[in-house]
Amino acid sequence: MSEIVSDSHKSRDFIRFLTQLDATYPGEVVLRLILDNHSAHISRETQRYLATRPQRFQFVFVPKHGSWLNLVEVLFSKMTRSMLREIRVNSKQELVDRIHLYFQQINADPVVFRWTYKMDEVSIA
Numbered sequence: 354m355s356e357i358v359s360d361s362h363k364s365r366d367f368i369r370f371l372t373q374l375d376a377t378y379p380g381e382v383v384l385r386l387i388l389d390n391h392s393a394h395i396s397r398e399t400q401r402y403l404a405t406r407p408q409r410f411q412f413v414f415v416p417k418h419g420s421w422l423n424l425v426e427v428l429f430s431k432m433t434r435s436m437l438r439e440i441r442v443n444s445k446q447e448l449v450d451r452i453h454l455y456f457q458q459i460n461a462d463p464v465v466f467r468w469t470y471k472m473d474e475v476s477i478a
Contacts, residue, residue: 358449362391364398371399375406385411387425424466 359366374384388394394412403410415426436455442448 358445362393364393364396367393367399368402371402371406371410375409380409383411384409385413387413387415389415389426390417 359369378384393399394414432452432455436451440451442451
């Protein structure tokens with residue numbers, strides 16, 4: 354799959370990403386995506402595209418007010434604090450290259466996340 358980096362995050366950008374996913378994976382596979390609640394993910398344009406690919410995509414949306422539950426948000430927060438803080442880049446491509454290098458490094462030594470929180474220990478006030 355080729356890389357998609359865009360200056361915007363509009364419905365057409367998201368649909369381009371979905372189209373690329375659709376072309377990359379076998380047609381019988383249901384593609385499950387974990388998404389935030391960005392307007393591009395639920396727009397009319399996106400819904401029209403999804404209607405042309407029934408049963409192909411399954412979206413799971415993270416809670417609107419639970420960013421700490423969103424491991425992707427945690428990952429990007431950690432990247433921002435550890436790799437992007439106070440850097441200067443000469444071009445967008447240099448920034449993209451640095452981000453790719455960061456992911457290569459963390460993927461070389463992955464840490465498996467295991468929930469330790471138990472629902473029966475929840476205190477509802």
